[in-house]
Every structure is written in structure tokens, then in C-alpha cells.
Amino acid sequence: MITLFKNARILTMKSSEIFSGELAVKDNKIFYVGEHYDGEVPDHVIDCEQNLLMPGFKNAHAHTAMVFARSCADDLPLHDWLYKTIFPMEEKFEDGDIYNLTKLGILEYLTSGITAAFDMYFRVPEIVKASEELGFRSVCLATSSAEPISLLKERFETLNKPDALCSYVLGIHAEYTTEEERIKDVIKLAHELKAPIFLHIGETEAEVKGCVERHGKTPVKYLDSLGFFDYGGGGFHCNFFTDEEVEIFKKHNCYIVTCPCSNLKLASGIAPLYKYQKAGLTIAIGTDGAGSNNSLDMFKEMYLVSALQKVTNHDPSVMDGFDVLKMATVNGAKALGLNDSDVLDVGKNADIIMIDLKNPAMQPINNIAKNIVYSGSKDCVKMTMINGKVLYYNHEFFVDQDVNEIIEKANEITKRLKT
Numbered sequence: 447m448i449t450l451f452k453n454a455r456i457l458t459m460k461s462s463e464i465f466s467g468e469l470a471v472k473d474n475k476i477f478y479v480g481e482h483y484d485g486e487v488p489d490h491v492i493d494c495e496q497n498l499l500m501p502g503f504k505n506a507h508a509h510t511a512m513v514f515a516r517s518c519a520d521d522l523p524l525h526d527w528l529y530k531t532i533f534p535m536e537e538k539f540e541d542g543d544i545y546n547l548t549k550l551g552i553l554e555y556l557t558s559g560i561t562a563a564f565d566m567y568f569r570v571p572e573i574v575k576a577s578e579e580l581g582f583r584s585v586c587l588a589t590s591s592a593e594p595i596s597l598l599k600e601r602f603e604t605l606n607k608p609d610a611l612c613s614y615v616l617g618i619h620a621e622y623t624t625e626e627e628r629i630k631d632v633i634k635l636a637h638e639l640k641a642p643i644f645l646h647i648g649e650t651e652a653e654v655k656g657c658v659e660r661h662g663k664t665p666v667k668y669l670d671s672l673g674f675f676d677y678g679g680g681g682f683h684c685n686f687f688t689d690e691e692v693e694i695f696k697k698h699n700c701y702i703v704t705c706p707c708s709n710l711k712l713a714s715g716i717a718p719l720y721k722y723q724k725a726g727l728t729i730a731i732g733t734d735g736a737g738s739n740n741s742l743d744m745f746k747e748m749y750l751v752s753a754l755q756k757v758t759n760h761d762p763s764v765m766d767g768f769d770v771l772k773m774a775t776v777n778g779a780k781a782l783g784l785n786d787s788d789v790l791d792v793g794k795n796a797d798i799i800m801i802d803l804k805n806p807a808m809q810p811i812n813n814i815a816k817n818i819v820y821s822g823s824k825d826c827v828k829m830t831m832i833n834g835k836v837l838y839y840n841h842e843f844f845v846d847q848d849v850n851e852i853i854e855k856a857n858e859i860t861k862r863l864k865t
Contacts, residue, residue: 447489448472449796449834454494455803457815458790459501459775462768464814469499471796474609474834479790497828498801498814501790502561503744504778506703507682507732510551510565510573510584511544514860515737524650524712532737535863536568543859545572550856552582553849554742556838559827561797564644564703564732564782566617566682570601574612580845581835583797584612585782587644589619591628595635602639611833613783616679620646621665622653633673642679642783644703645669648691649683650714666691675700680781682732684722685715692725701781702727706750707741708734720755720764730781731774745826748774748819767816800829 451469458479470478470485478485512532519531544567555563562583565573570586577584586605588598598616605614616636618624636643647665648654654664661668667690669675675694680701687695695702704717719729731751733742748770755765779788787795801818802808805826808817818826830838843849 448486449490450483450488451492451494451499453496455496455498457498457500460789462815471834474796476790476794476796477792479792494800497803499798501775502797502799503559503774504782505560505563505733506730506778506781507705507734508563508565509567509735510563511547511567512735512737513551513856514547514863516740518864519737524714527712538863544569545576546855546859548573548576549580549852551742552580556830557827558743558824559799559830560744561830561832562782562784562787577612581832581837583832585615586612587615587617589617591624595631599635615644616641617644622656630672636677640677642677643674644679645681646683647681648686651686654686664688664691666694670694683709685709685717695727696725702729703732703781704729704751705732705734706754707746708738712738716754716758720759728777728780729773730778743824744774745822745824752819767819770819771815796831796834798831799827802826802828
């Protein structure tokens with residue numbers, strides 16, 4: 447099956463150059479990017495009408511199924527939000543709940559041009575089932591301490607296959623929610639597999655203070671003393687790092703994943719991203735979950751990543767718009783281990799989005815990349831293709847399930863969780 451995109455503007459993200467040309471997809475891979483395609487006769491032709499093709503956004507930190515908590519746990523500090531509302535609702539989960547809720551979250555991802563998510567949540571088989579049925583690319587990061595280490599190893603070896611739609615990465619929820627013995631067991635497995643580990647870290651000042659009280663060290667320093675980052679990995683949020691912790695992350699090539707919308711709404715803090723950028727750390731962007739965001743919208747995140755650094759550094763020149771676009775695409779792919787989905791190039795996965803440049807927010811066309819970051823919105827997403835399949839086009843879903851049924855089921859589950 448060959449799909450040809452003609453009459454397109456193309457931003458490969460290998461550089462900031464945008465050119466007019468054509469792109470061809472064969473099955474699930476890109477096999478032509480250039481000015482004029484003259485290969486095999488395509489089965490399907492899409493006229494882009496000079497709209498923009500670019501790599502899809504990678505949501506580098508998500509709890510997809512937490513759409514159940516959207517707007518029902520608002521205006522609370524993180525500790526109360528988590529322990530008084532979220533955890534009690536999650537205790538009521540039944541088999542199939544996460545499967546059904548994940549599907550609703552995936553629909554929202556598609557509207558935002560998100561082609562992959564680093565999904566940190568329970569019941570990995572349900573996440574995988576929902577993702578595969580809808581054709582979405584998920585990197586699963588299970589954090590339940592109740593699951594035996596042997597199960598983590600089995601999933602790592604089973605899911606991490608070439609060309610698989612879903613993959614698996616080791617992780618813990620956070621230092622303050624995980625027993626030290628469990629942390630050491632996960633570290634031991636990571637050393638055996640030579641695999642990275644991810645976690646929530648440095649999210650609030652209270653978290654950092656608590657770790658110092660328990661272990662005499664800040665979170666990154668404490669975990670590093672145990673060998674946590676020996677094979678890389680990274681942290682979600684990372685709002686409060688000492689200079690020493692920055693150097694530890696740099697030493698181990700760890701990723702910073704920032705979630706500005708969630709951090710602002712929970713008043714957790716503002717990550718010093720410009721400081722991390724200057725130190726040479728790789729920054730990716732996540733939405734966090736809909737319970738704390740409350741949307742799964744990469745456009746909001748990109749704008750805040752740039753604007754917050756400008757105001758906190760009192761310098762409008764910092765955190766350039768194209769750098770932020772790279773964080774949302776290329777860097778996100780790196781953090782998720784999706785090296786075949788980072789840019790538009792021959793042999794790469796066909797995880798492609800089309801931006802509607804005729805949308806008034808994209809006009810006039812002075813600088814397309816910066817328009818996307820500074821004035822773009824989900825309304826500008828014209829198409830989302832994942833693994834060579836168009837799943838969203840002109841505000842219509844092309845998935846193999848009834849969208850209304852997905853929404854109705856999610857509402858039924860949420861009603862039960864709230865009672």
C-alpha cells in the first residue's frame with residue numbers, strides 16, 4: 447500500500463528548513479521525501495494543498511487513562527489532589543476500566559497531532575490492547591509496586607520487538623511513593639537488562655525536602671548513589687534540581703521531561719528549562735494526565751515552555767520557538783526510545799501530521815515553525831497518521847471503533863469511580 451502526499455510543504459525536523467515537495471509512505475514506513483516522487487504508482491494520493499507535513503508530536507509524559515479525573519479534582523495542592531481524590535478513585539478500578547479510558551485519551555491525542563505517548567499507568571496489557579486496537583503508538587511505563595519484578599522483565603522482553611506499536615520501559619512512580627527495597631529491585635533489573643529507568647522527580651519543594659529528611663540527600667543525588675541512572679533514563683517534571691543534580695543528569699545522558707500546564711495548575715513550580723538547556727540536557731515535553739492538566743494538548747505545552755522561560759529569565763530571546771518544536775517532536779522521540787519516529791526521512795516510521803496553514807492562526811506565513819508554537823492550536827491539526835494509517839483527518843476520526851461508544855463507556859466508568 448503506497449500513499450503519496452503531493453503539493454505539500456515539508457518540515458522534516460532534521461533542520462529548520464521547510465521546502466515544497468512530496469512524501470510517499472509504503473505500508474508503515476516513509477520511503478520518499480523530496481521535490482518530486484516518480485516511483486511506483488501510489489494506491490492513494492492526498493493533495494496537501496500546500497499545507498505542512500511534519501513529524502507527529504511525542505507526549506513524553508502521560509497518564510492517558512486519567513481522563514476519568516478531568517475536572518473532578520481541581521483547585522487542590524498536589525498532595526491533597528493525589529491522596530484525597532485520585533488514589534481513592536483509582537482504588538475502585540475494575541478489569542477493563544483502563545482499557546476503555548485509555549481509548550478516550552487516545553482520541554484526544556489524535557486531535558492534538560500526538561502520535562506517541564509515554565504512558566505511565568497501571569495494567570499495561572489494557573493499555574497495549576487499547577493502543578493496538580486504535581492504531582496508536584504507546585510506550586508503557588508501569589509503576590505498580592504490587593507487580594513482581596519478574597513480570598517487569600517479562601514485559602520488557604515481550605513488548606520490545608522491532609516494529610511493534612507498543613513498547614516498554616522500566617520505571618517507578620516516585621522516590622516518595624516507592625519503598626527503598628522496591629527501588630533497589632528495579633535498579634537491579636535495569637542493570638541486568640542495561641536499560642534506562644524513569645520516574646517523577648523534583649516535582650515539588652516538599653518532595654525534595656522529604657527526601658533529604660529520609661536519606662540526607664536530594665532525590666537525584668540519592669537515587670544516583672544507588673545506581674538508578676547508570677543506564678540513563680530521566681525524570682518527569684524536574685522543577686527543583688540543584689546544580690549538582692543537573693550535572694548528574696548530564697553525566698548519565700538523562701532526559702528532562704517538562705509538563706508546564708500541569709505544574710502551573712497544581713502550583714508545583716516552574717522548571718528552570720533554560721538552565722537545563724544551557725547545561726546541555728535534552729528536554730522533552732509532556733502533558734501529564736487530564737486529571738491535573740486538564741487537556742492533552744501539545745500546543746498549550748509548547749507555548750508555556752517558551753513563554754515561562756522568557757518571563758522567569760527576564761529575557762524574551764531565550765527558549766527559541768524552533769527549539770521548543772524540536773523538544774515536542776525529535777527530543778520526545780529520543781526520550782521514548784522511538785528513534786525511528788523522530789524525523790521525516792526514508793526508512794522512518796510514518797508517524798506524520800499535517801498542519802492546516804489556511805487556518806487564520808497560521809496566517810500570514812512569516813515563520814511557520816514559530817506560528818505553530820506561538821499561535822497554533824489543536825484546530826490547526828488537519829491530519830494525524832500513525833504507522834502509515836490516517837487516524838484523524840479534517841476533524842473526523844478514522845479508527846476501527848465507534849467513537850460515541852468510547853465516550854459513553856468512559857462516562858459510565860467515571861460515574862462509578864466518583865461514587
